[in-house]
Every structure is written in C-alpha cells, then in structure tokens.
Amino acid sequence: MKRTILLTGDWNLKGEGERPEGSLTKINIKARVPGHVHQDLLEAECIRDPGYRKQADECSWVEHWHWTYSREFEIDRLDGRRAVLEFEGLDTFADVILNGTRVARTDNMFIHYRFDVSELLRTGTNELEVRFRTVAEGFANKPYIGRGAAFTSERLYVRRMQCTFGWDWVGRLVSYGIWRPVSLVFEDIGTIDDLYVHTKAIDGRGAAIGFALETSRQVEQPMRVEAAILDPSGRIVWQTSRKLLGNKLELTADLAEPELWWPAGYGGQPLYKAVAKLYGEAGIVDERMCSFGVRTVRIEQLQDRPGSDEARMTEKLRALDTEWDLNGDRPGSGFTLLVNGVPIYCKGANWVPSDPFPSRIPNSHYENLLCLARDAGMTMLRCWGGGIYEPEHFWESCDKLGIVVFQDFMMACGTYPEEDGEWASSLAVEAEGVIRLLRNRPSLIWWNGDNENGMFDDEENPDYPGRAIAERITGRLCAELDPSRPFLPTSPFGGNKNNSFTIGTAHYTGALLDMFEVFRDTDLRQYRSYFAGLLSRFCPEFPMFGTPEIHTLRRFMSEEDLNDPSFDMLEYHTKNHPGLVDFSLFGALRTLAVKLMPPAVSTVERIRRMSYVQHEITRLVVESYRRNRPYTSGILFWMFNDCWPASGWSLVDYFGYPKGGYYGFKKAARPVIASIERQETEGGYAFWVCNDKPEAIRGRGRLRALKLDGTADDASRWTREFGFEIEGGTSSVIATVHLEELDALMDDSRVLVMDIEGPFGEDRCVYFAGIPADMELEPSGVRMESRTEGAEGGRLTVAADRYAKAVLLHGEYVFSDNYFDLLPGERRTIDYRRLAAGTTADAIEEREIELFSWN
Numbered sequence: 001m002k003r004t005i006l007l008t009g010d011w012n013l014k015g016e017g018e019r020p021e022g023s024l025t026k027i028n029i030k031a032r033v034p035g036h037v038h039q040d041l042l043e044a045e046c047i048r049d050p051g052y053r054k055q056a057d058e059c060s061w062v063e064h065w066h067w068t069y070s071r072e073f074e075i076d077r078l079d080g081r082r083a084v085l086e087f088e089g090l091d092t093f094a095d096v097i098l099n100g101t102r103v104a105r106t107d108n109m110f111i112h113y114r115f116d117v118s119e120l121l122r123t124g125t126n127e128l129e130v131r132f133r134t135v136a137e138g139f140a141n142k143p144y145i146g147r148g149a150a151f152t153s154e155r156l157y158v159r160r161m162q163c164t165f166g167w168d169w170v171g172r173l174v175s176y177g178i179w180r181p182v183s184l185v186f187e188d189i190g191t192i193d194d195l196y197v198h199t200k201a202i203d204g205r206g207a208a209i210g211f212a213l214e215t216s217r218q219v220e221q222p223m224r225v226e227a228a229i230l231d232p233s234g235r236i237v238w239q240t241s242r243k244l245l246g247n248k249l250e251l252t253a254d255l256a257e258p259e260l261w262w263p264a265g266y267g268g269q270p271l272y273k274a275v276a277k278l279y280g281e282a283g284i285v286d287e288r289m290c291s292f293g294v295r296t297v298r299i300e301q302l303q304d305r306p307g308s309d310e311a312r313m314t315e316k317l318r319a320l321d322t323e324w325d326l327n328g329d330r331p332g333s334g335f336t337l338l339v340n341g342v343p344i345y346c347k348g349a350n351w352v353p354s355d356p357f358p359s360r361i362p363n364s365h366y367e368n369l370l371c372l373a374r375d376a377g378m379t380m381l382r383c384w385g386g387g388i389y390e391p392e393h394f395w396e397s398c399d400k401l402g403i404v405v406f407q408d409f410m411m412a413c414g415t416y417p418e419e420d421g422e423w424a425s426s427l428a429v430e431a432e433g434v435i436r437l438l439r440n441r442p443s444l445i446w447w448n449g450d451n452e453n454g455m456f457d458d459e460e461n462p463d464y465p466g467r468a469i470a471e472r473i474t475g476r477l478c479a480e481l482d483p484s485r486p487f488l489p490t491s492p493f494g495g496n497k498n499n500s501f502t503i504g505t506a507h508y509t510g511a512l513l514d515m516f517e518v519f520r521d522t523d524l525r526q527y528r529s530y531f532a533g534l535l536s537r538f539c540p541e542f543p544m545f546g547t548p549e550i551h552t553l554r555r556f557m558s559e560e561d562l563n564d565p566s567f568d569m570l571e572y573h574t575k576n577h578p579g580l581v582d583f584s585l586f587g588a589l590r591t592l593a594v595k596l597m598p599p600a601v602s603t604v605e606r607i608r609r610m611s612y613v614q615h616e617i618t619r620l621v622v623e624s625y626r627r628n629r630p631y632t633s634g635i636l637f638w639m640f641n642d643c644w645p646a647s648g649w650s651l652v653d654y655f656g657y658p659k660g661g662y663y664g665f666k667k668a669a670r671p672v673i674a675s676i677e678r679q680e681t682e683g684g685y686a687f688w689v690c691n692d693k694p695e696a697i698r699g700r701g702r703l704r705a706l707k708l709d710g711t712a713d714d715a716s717r718w719t720r721e722f723g724f725e726i727e728g729g730t731s732s733v734i735a736t737v738h739l740e741e742l743d744a745l746m747d748d749s750r751v752l753v754m755d756i757e758g759p760f761g762e763d764r765c766v767y768f769a770g771i772p773a774d775m776e777l778e779p780s781g782v783r784m785e786s787r788t789e790g791a792e793g794g795r796l797t798v799a800a801d802r803y804a805k806a807v808l809l810h811g812e813y814v815f816s817d818n819y820f821d822l823l824p825g826e827r828r829t830i831d832y833r834r835l836a837a838g839t840t841a842d843a844i845e846e847r848e849i850e851l852f853s854w855n
Contacts, residue, residue: 002286003081003186007073007128008033011178013040017065036091036177036357037067037132050356051645051654052556054572056171063174069130073184075123081186082218083121087113089180089359090130092160093138097129107138107422109160109179110389110410110430112437117184132176135160142417148465149414150578156414159426162386163412163643164356168577168585170644179359180391188285190217190278197229197274197292197440198484200252202340207258207294211251213276215244215286223285226277229253232270244278261293261442263344263379264402265671266694269293271399271442291399293442298338299486301494301504303331310334313631314502317535324499324511332502335494335538336633337380337404337445343729344404345692346634347622347669348373348380349651350541351405353387353643354840363393364836368656369641370397372814376651376662377669380404382491382540382636385451386412387643389434398443405443406540408491409434409474411450415465424473431477439482446486447478454490454498455510464498466490491540506536509543509638513579516588524595525771531617532624532677537631541638542621545574545589546614546661547607548653551812555655556645563603570607574648585648589613598773598854608852612806614661615819616772618651622668623675623765626690629731637665655840663818672697674754676767684738687754689724690731698725699758701734705745706753708803709778712825715803718745724756743769749776751803753823766821772805777855780804782822784851793833796849800826804853811849822853 013031018024029044031037041047041062050056085098089109096103096113098120106113139157147153155165166172194214201208211227228239238253259270271291278286304311314332318325337344354361354369373381381398383390385408398405409431417423438444449470457464470489478487494504499511508515511534518530534542547553547570553562561569567586574586593609596616600606618637625635642654651662667673675688691697705718724734746752746769754765768775781801788795793814798807800822807822809815813832822828832849 001188001284002191005073005184007071007182007184011069011071013037014068014070015065017061020061031069033069033178033182034089034180034359036175036179036359037062038173038175038357039177039360050171050173053558053561053569056173060172063172064134064136066134067132067176069178070128072125072127075121075126078121078123079186081118081188082116083118084185084187085115085117085182086185087178087180087182089178091175091177091179092158093133093135095131095133097131099127107159108426108430110434111426112433130178135174142420147415147417151413153414156416157420157423159410159423159430161353161358161388162410163352167386168575169352169639169642169646169648169650170356171575173356173644175357177357177359179357187218189219189221189280190215190223190285192276192278192286192288194436195274195276195288195290195440196436197290198482199294199296200484202258202260202294202296206254206256209238209253209255209294211253211274213249215247215249215278217247221281224279225249226279227251228275229255230273230275232259232272234273255294258294260340261295262402263339263404264374265377265379265692266339266342266344266402269400269402269442290440292440293399295340295442297445297485299446300336300338300343301333302336303333310631313535313628317501320533322501322511324497324506325501326496327500327503328496330496330503333494333504333537334630334633335504336630339404339445342694343630343633344379345626345629345729346380346404346538346636347665347692348378348382348403349637349640349665350384351381351387351390351640352384354641354654356644358388362839365656365839366394366397368836368839369652370394370401370403372652372656372658372662373403373640374401376666377671378403378665380406380445380634380636381640382448383407384412384639385410385448385491389438395438395441395443399441403443404445406446406448407438407444408448408451411453411466411469413452416450416453416469418466418468418472424469427469428473428477431474432481435477435481439485444485446488447474447482448491449474449487449489451491452507452510455492455507457498458496459494459498459504460496501536503537505538505540507541508534508536508539509541512543512577515543516580516583519588519591519595520583524592527596527617527771528620528678529680531620534621535625535628535632538634539625539632540636542635543638543649544614544617544621544661545585545648546612546659547589547610547647548659549611549657549810550604550607551810552645552653552655552657553607553647562607565603567603570647573644573646575646592617596771596773598775608808611660612819614651614659615664617664618661619664619668622665623673623690626668626673626692627675627677627688627731629690629729637661656835657812658814658818660819663815667817667820670761670763672756672760672763674701674756674763674765676752676754676765678739678767678769680739684736685742685752686733687735687737688731689726689734689756691726691728691760693728693760695728696726697728697758697760698723699756699760700724701754701756703735703737704753704755705742705750706803706823708749708751708776710803710824711801715824717750718742748774775805775854777805778802780822780853780855782807782851782853782855784849785827787849789846793831795829795831797827797829798822798851799828800824802855804855806854808852809849810852812847813849
C-alpha cells in the first residue's frame with residue numbers, strides 16, 4: 001500500500017523586495033502550509049488586516065516581492081518505491097527545489113501537481129523549497145496591453161483566482177502561497193489513478209451504473225481489481241472481481257430498485273459508495289473509494305409552440321426592442337433543468353471565493369454558508385468563473401444538502417489568449433484535472449465554459465471570445481471525460497446575441513447599465529412593474545445590491561466611518577463597475593434608497609434603508625420569475641456570498657451573516673407562496689399561488705384590505721375568501737378582482753394582504769399601491785415580548801398594536817425571518833442561532849438583539 005508523509009504545518013517564509021518608501025528589505029518569518037503570504041505577514045504583524053478600513057492599500061507591495069517557503073523533513077528509509085511529491089495547489093508561478101535540485105516550474109494555481117522525486121530523496125534530512133516568482137514576471141513579454149478585459153488585462157495570462165486582481169466587490173489582493181496540502185507519497189507496485197462512477201440510465205427495471213478505473217504499474221506482474229458498490233445504509237449491492245489486462249477497466253453495475261438522488265425539495269439525497277481495490281501477487285497495493293448519487297440530468301430547450309402562452313410572452317419581450325434580443329422571427333425556446341426526468345425550478349445565487357486568501361477558509365464557514373443557502377430555499381448555486389474550484393468539503397456538503405451546482409471553468413470577463421500555446425496547454429491540464437476530480441459528484445449538474453466572455457456575440461459566430469477554448473479544450477475534455485453531463489460554451493449562451501431573454505440563458509448583469517439609467521433618470525413610481533418585467537428563460541445572474549447589517553459594518557470600519565454622511569468608507573468597500581464613470585455602484589444603491597424609502601433621520605438609518613432596498617427588490621424579482629413559470633425556469637442572484645468585508649452584491653456578508661436580500665429571497669423562495677400582481681392591461685388584480693412542490697396542493701386563501709392606522713378590531717376594510725387547488729410545479733392565478741373595486745380602497749393609508757394556508761403550510765403577501773416612502777404609517781407599538789436562550793441560539797416573540805413595517809431584529813445571529821411586516825395585534829415567534837464555531841465570525845456569548853421598524 002501507499003505510504004504518505006504529510007508536509008503541511010510549519011514552514012519558513014523569506015521575502016525580499018522594495019518597501020513603499022523605496023528601501024530594499026528582507027523578511028524572515030514563520031509560515032503555515034496550507035497558507036498564503038498575506039496570512040503569515042498578518043500573523044507576524046508585518047501588515048495590518050487588509051479587510052479593515054482602507055488598510056488593503058497598505059499591503060500592495062506584497063505582490064511585487066519574491067517569496068520563498070522552505071522546510072526540512074526526515075526520511076527514515078528508502079525502499080525502492082516510486083516517490084511522488086504532490087502539491088494540491090501552488091499560487092502561482094513557482095520553482096520547486098528538493099535538496100538543491102529544481103524539480104519543476106509551475107504556472108497554474110488550479111493544477112494538482114505530482115512530481116517523481118525518487119532520484120532526489122535521501123535518507124535522513126531533506127530540504128524542500130518553493131520559490132515564488134511575481135505575477136509580473138509570470139506574464140512578462142505577454143501582449144496583454146489593450147487586450148479586452150474587465151478591470152485589468154494582465155490577469156488573462158495568469159491562471160489564478162481572477163477576482164483578486166480587483167473586481168467590483170473586492171480590491172486587488174494578489175498573494176502567493178502553498179495554498180492546498182503538500183505531501184510525499186511512496187507508491188506500491190501499482191496505483192489506482194482514477195475512479196469514475198456515473199449513472200448511465202434509469203428505467204423501470206433499475207439503474208445502470210458505469211464503473212471505470214484507470215491504473216498505472218511500476219512492475220509487470222498479474223493484477224486484479226475487486227470492485228463493489230454499497231447502498232446508503234452500507235449494504236453491498238454489487239461486487240465483482242476482474243483480472244486487470246491493461247491499465248483500464250470499464251464495467252457496468254446494474255442496480256435494482258435504486259434510491260434516487262434529488263435536488264433539495266424534490267426528494268432525498270441518498271449517497272452510494274463505490275470501492276475499488278487493486279491487488280498484486282503479494283496482496284492489496286492500492287485502494288480508492290468515492291460517494292455518488294444515482295440520478296440523470298439533462299437540459300430541455302423546447303421551442304415555443306405557435307399560439308402558446310410561451311410564444312406570446314416571447315413576442316411581448318421582443319416588442320421591448322432590447323439590444324440583447326435580436327432574434328427576429330426565430331422561435332423562442334425554454335431552458336429547463338431535468339433531474340431524473342422531473343423539471344427543477346432553479347432558485348439560487350452565484351458562489352464566489354469566500355476569502356481573497358482561500359487557504360484560510362475553515363470547513364465550518366462552508367457549512368454555515370451552504371446551510372444558509374438550503375434554509376433560504378435555494379436549489380442551485382453557480383460556481384462563478386473568476387474564483388477557484390472549491391474544495392472537497394464544499395462538494396460533500398452540496399451532495400448531502402441537495403444543492404445543485406453548475407460549474408464555470410475559471411475564465412471571466414475577458415478575451416483570453418487561446419492562441420498562446422503555453423497558456424492553452426496549462427489550461428488543458430487544469431481542465432482535465434478538475435473534470436476528473438468533480439465528475440463523481442451528484443450535485444454537479446452541468447459545466448460552463450466561462451463567464452461572459454462571449455456575451456456580446458452571436459452563438460453562431462465561430463470566432464467569439466472563448467469559442468475556440470470551449471471547442472478545443474474545455475468542451476472537448478468534458479465530452480471525453482464526462483459525457484453524461486451537459487456542457488455550455490459560455491454563460492450567458494443562446495440566441496443571436498448570447499444574452500437573449502427569449503432563448504437560452506441571460507445575465508441581467510449584462511444589462512446593468514440600462515438598469516442604472518432607469519434608477520437615475522426615472523422617479524421609480526412604477527418600480528414593481530419595471531422589475532417584474534425583467535424576465536428571461538433562465539437567469540444565471542440577476543444583480544441587486546444592499547448594505548450589510550450595522551454589526552457587520554463595525555467589524556471593518558470605525559464608528560466615525562459609520563456615521564460619516566459622505567459614506568466614504570462604505571463606498572470604498574463597495575468598489576465600482578468599470579463601465580460606471582459618473583454613477584457608482586454605491587451611488588445607484590443610494591439613489592434607490594432615496595427614491596423608494598422614507599427619509600432617514602440618521603446616517604445609520606440611511607444605511608438600513610439601503611439594506612431594505614435589497615430585501616424588497618430581491619423578493620419582487622423572485623416572485624415575478626415564479627409567477628411566469630414555465631416560461632422562466634430559474635433565477636440566480638449575483639451574488640450569494642462575499643470574498644472580502646464588503647457592501648454590495650452579496651446576499652450573505654463576508655462574515656457569514658444574512659443581509660436584507662437574503663431574507664427577501666427566503667421569503668419569496670418558499671416552496672409555496674402567495675403573490676399579488678396589479679395587471680393594468682388585463683384590468684384587474686391577480687392573486688397567485690406559486691407551487692414549486694412536485695405534488696399538487698390544495699388550501700384556503702383570504703384577501704383583506706387593511707388600514708395602516710387601524711388596530712386588530714378595526715383595521716379590516718374589505719375581505720374575500722376562497723379555496724384553491726394547484727398542480728405540482730406550476731403557478732396559477734387563483735382569484736382576480738377588478739381594478740375599480742380595489743383601486744378605490746388602495747390609497748396611501750391601506751395595504752392589501754393575501755394569506756394562504758393548507759397542508760403545505762402558510763404564506764402571506766402584502767401589497768402597497770405606491771412606493772414604500774408613501775406609506776402613511778402611525779406608531780405601531782412594536783415590541784419584543786419575550787426571549788429565551790438555548791445552547792446554540794434561542795427564540796423570541798414580537799408583537800405590534802398597529803401595522804408595523806420592516807421589522808428588523810438586529811444582532812450577531814442568523815434569524816429565521818427578518819425585515820417582515822406585522823399586522824395589527826399580531827404576534828410572531830422568531831428563532832435565531834449563532835454561527836458555528838470556527839466560521840469567519842466565531843461563535844459568541846449571548847449578545848444584545850435590537851428591534852427596529854419604520855414605525
């Protein structure tokens with residue numbers, strides 16, 4: 001069997017370069033592997049925390065220094081076995097030196113490197129060095145100047161995390177390091193190099209499972225393989241023993257009555273285990289195992305039938321004459337994910353690296369973020385192409401939670417050098433390694449060639465940026481190594497411009513500048529209908545920003561910063577989009593808050609208004625997409641998590657606490673929701689029930705018009721009740737009321753309330769005819785009536801005498817709901833929990849919970 005020596009832990013780190021003041025300096029400190037230079041410098045107090053205030057600007061010099069990691073290790077015996085030095089991640093341009101001899105030169109953060117060092121090892125003490133060259137040396141002599149790219153173009157030649165070259169949500173924080181584990185492996189006479197298990201087919205008789213091995217051997221002697229599959233309870237349901245005639249073995253395992261793996265909300269997530277053992281003449285020489293799920297996946301793209309509801313919606317969207325939908329008379333077509341033949345409505349967000357130095361992300365932080373996604377009703381995350389390929393723990397959690405993932409290859413927003421042979425060769429090695437690493441994961445649902453590289457071009461154009469890469473490298477390798485999983489050349493993709501709203505997928509981040517013109521140049525009185533109209537067949541990126549909670553802002557700015565009416569520090573941590581010159585991202589958020597929300601009496605209250613903006617619009621957009629099912633089949637927000645202490649796009653902040661947008665998404669993403677739509681053209685109010693459950697539901701509904709200043713006894717001014725039944729996976733209007741009847745009631749002093757309940761649970765939608773700033777609110781008497789504390793959190797009850805708007809529970813907890821409304825005389829019980837110990841924001845003792853509302 002293999003023998004492994006881990007080389008993680010304590011190393012030495014030396015740096016040499018020029019300090020900002022101009023003097024040459026050397027640094028010699030202790031280091032940790034896995035790690036990044038910035039982490040070690042921070043630990044040694046050589047830099048200040050780059051996440052606090054504007055201190056990131058102070059450590060820009062780190063990128064321009066040369067850094068060397070070194071350590072010694074002992075070998076007690078050399079027995080003739082092949083010795084392999086394995087680096088699971090080197091960031092990025094490095095020389096690996098063992099006992100004075102250069103073993104290799106690396107150029108790719110994403111490659112798992114394996115070097116044969118059998119001839120270089122010695123018994124006793126061995127010396128290992130990793131010398132990092134600067135990124136500037138890595139792209140030296142490359143023709144990057146003028147090459148099309150968002151933010152900066154030199155990054156296109158550097159195969160490392162793109163976003164930390166500077167993006168509109170994280171500053172430039174280019175680091176170096178041995179960022180994933182390193183080990184020395186002594187191999188036996190043979191090894192299992194790869195194990196690939198996938199579902200070939202499912203039918204009424206069971207499932208056919210492909211079981212493929214790739215091996216290598218150091219000596220010529222007979223070998224055999226023992227293979228087995230264990231069901232989720234650990235019982236062996238298939239096994240075989242085969243003589244290994246070459247270096248590959250491909251088998252089919254037939255399973256009767258398999259337990260199918262489903263996305264969250266559609267069924268369970270049973271995981272099988274595949275085990276392969278390689279035997280030589282003297283016994284077992286290697287073993288490999290993996291978990292997998294029995295499931296099929298495909299993307300259905302049915303053309304609109306003439307005269308259908310879908311065809312009429314396509315005509316309506318194309319009539320808007322957007323520059324993105326240039327399809328003429330070409331039929332629209334849907335984009336629906338099918339798992340095990342069942343349509344899955346994809347609700348979720350984009351996942352980005354959770355830290356600019358990803359080696360320091362603890363497993364508990366992954367668990368917290370992914371549990372937040374599941375608890376919010378998310379079925380899908382997209383691993384965005386400017387980050388990293390996430391570690392095993394991320395994928396294990398997604399497999400168990402039923403969160404499906406579509407995975408970009410790591411190229412974003414640029415014209416990458418596909419004509420550069422050296423660069424393309426490195427990408428090919430990267431892509432093959434990643435495909436082999438992830439293809440057993442049931443949560444991985446499809447591959448995507450890149451992010452937005454071909455967004456401004458036609459899907460039929462053979463020369464758009466990234467097309468050659470997709471055809472010759474990433475797409476070709478996916479077809480060869482993972483043929484059962486869909487591959488899309490780019491995101492967005494489809495139509496006569498690759499951001500068509502009526503064909504394929506569409507990014508509304510691509511239309512961001514158009515949206516900002518609406519924010520700036522209109523009074524937003526029709527904001528509900530505007531956002532309700534931003535539809536597409538499948539939206540992998542929908543942008544909506546908001547500020548974190550005040551307790552989070554205090555982690556990365558001072559009280560003076562927090563109360564600065566110019567919002568200088570908040571804007572610094574928001575960053576900006578390169579296409580915006582006289583109107584920043586933060587300026588757009590501030591504009592939305594000023595136009596839509598009531599005036600604020602303090603700077604802190606203005607910040608809270610900017611958090612509620614994200615809650616309100618995220619909720620409205622999710623409701624709109626769900627009402628328009630099956631025309632739409634998915635919406636993912638930009639973005640789920642944050643890479644840096646920031647204020648901006650994310651639904652969950654850098655420290656792991658939900659923002660206003662998270663609670664808005666969670667409200668609208670429940671399996672069954674009520675939704676109210678004012679339909680001017682149709683002449684009525686439509687009352688919807690949206691059912692994402694796979695089975696039919698039935699229930700009761702009640703409509704009420706309530707006075708904002710009324711009490712429980714006198715608030716109601718109009719009531720109607722009804723029953724309903726909705727098929728699984730559909731959205732339907734279950735009641736309508738003429739405009740004349742309700743418009744007469746819906747002035748600035750009333751709200752319309754729709755409640756539904758049944759075996760599925762209950763839900764409520766509150767509709768106000770004007771903009772939120774118009775609401776004629778009276779003091780509500782909102783209060784916290786009780787609070788009980790437990791080991792991991794607690795429970796509290798809030799109540800109000802009159803209608804209470806935007807009730808906010810503020811504290812360092814995750815709340816089961818927030819930013820909700822209370823009706824007159826109503827009480828609500830809210831659960832809350834601490835973050836898991838070891839997350840970016842560590843578990844804490846009981847903290848204060850503050851209660852706020854607009855009235």
